[in-house]
Amino acid sequence: MKAIVCREHGLPDTLIYEDISSPVAGPDEVVISVKAASLNFPDYLIIQNKYQFKPPLPFSPGSELAGVVKEVGPGVTNVRPGDRVMAVTTYGAFAEETKTEARRVVPIPASMDFVTASAFLLTYCTSDHALVDRGALQKGETLLVLGAAGGVGLAAIEIGKILGARVIACASTDDKLDVCRAHGADEGINYERDDLRERIKELTGGRGPDVVYDAVGGRFTEPALRSLAWRGRLLVVGFAAGEIPKIPLNLTLLKGCSIVGVFFGDFARREVRQFVARVEQLGKWYEEGRLKPHVSDTMPLERAAEALNLLAARRVAGKLVLTV
Numbered sequence: 001m002k003a004i005v006c007r008e009h010g011l012p013d014t015l016i017y018e019d020i021s022s023p024v025a026g027p028d029e030v031v032i033s034v035k036a037a038s039l040n041f042p043d044y045l046i047i048q049n050k051y052q053f054k055p056p057l058p059f060s061p062g063s064e065l066a067g068v069v070k071e072v073g074p075g076v077t078n079v080r081p082g083d084r085v086m087a088v089t090t091y092g093a094f095a096e097e098t099k100t101e102a103r104r105v106v107p108i109p110a111s112m113d114f115v116t117a118s119a120f121l122l123t124y125c126t127s128d129h130a131l132v133d134r135g136a137l138q139k140g141e142t143l144l145v146l147g148a149a150g151g152v153g154l155a156a157i158e159i160g161k162i163l164g165a166r167v168i169a170c171a172s173t174d175d176k177l178d179v180c181r182a183h184g185a186d187e188g189i190n191y192e193r194d195d196l197r198e199r200i201k202e203l204t205g206g207r208g209p210d211v212v213y214d215a216v217g218g219r220f221t222e223p224a225l226r227s228l229a230w231r232g233r234l235l236v237v238g239f240a241a242g243e244i245p246k247i248p249l250n251l252t253l254l255k256g257c258s259i260v261g262v263f264f265g266d267f268a269r270r271e272v273r274q275f276v277a278r279v280e281q282l283g284k285w286y287e288e289g290r291l292k293p294h295v296s297d298t299m300p301l302e303r304a305a306e307a308l309n310l311l312a313a314r315r316v317a318g319k320l321v322l323t324v
Helices: 041-046 114-118 121-134 151-162 174-182 196-204 218-226 250-255 264-270 272-287 301-312
Strands: 002-005 016-019 029-038 064-072 084-088 097-101 105-107 142-146 166-171 187-190 211-214 233-236 258-261 295-300 319-323
Touching: 002 301, 016 301, 029 084, 029 114, 041 301, 064 114, 064 121, 084 114, 084 121, 114 295, 114 319, 121 151, 121 211, 121 233, 121 264, 121 272, 142 151, 142 218, 151 166, 151 174, 151 211, 166 174, 166 196, 174 187, 187 196, 196 218, 211 218, 218 233, 218 250, 264 272, 295 301, 301 319
Parallel strands: 142 166, 142 211, 166 187, 211 233, 233 258, 295 319
Antiparallel strands: 002 016, 029 064, 029 097, 029 319, 064 084, 084 105
């Protein structure tokens, strides 16, 4: 079978498209014939050995996919061969076939196609876990989303609106902010042009947001934290800017606020029942038309390196999907 393979750590252009052996399902494992795999920023980090999970070389990157179950191993009862499924894999999705643990695999809603499904699970589960579980976002509160035009950012906007929040989207271009508004954002801030803190003050009447969803890090985290309302929550989702910020802890004292870590991967592993329940809820919201994954483009699997470079250059709104 064909796969994108990382044989040495480096930038996307070091990846190789080549033939490798097909996987075989072991106990509690599933082999999936991949139909589509979406890109996420950790895919860009993991090939450089900069992600918190470090698979041994060689490996195929790719953390989110949709496809058809080819084979199940002993002990698997939640899916069977022929089922349409989506899965979060951490790595291995950029291939014609991949093997993963059965607990990471869930059925695709009946009305959802493979491309959409590949852009759904990790993105929406991350934002749902952040806002519902870790951020306890309430109806009537204000949510500020950094990196709002990315996959998890757009998911945060949609879920924030479902929960009854006022949503302020922050992105790097006016075109990206238009996409955010199309997905429900009430207000937008172009943080490459505007003073972030001043615009937040203007849009919140000086009060600040109750929750900040931060998948960006870098130079935007501290001004967002300084802008929080009393008892606000800063959700640490990721560091797409490439820099992990160092925060003056006295700010949490002065604001009476919380800095809350969001690690969906371990949540799904450690709290399986809660994970399954939230996936079911997200599926219902999708079927009701309340969640609308935004896939900006598709590319064939062999163009994975090009796709990752586009992601790293911040030239993707929503999700970019590789088709197999």
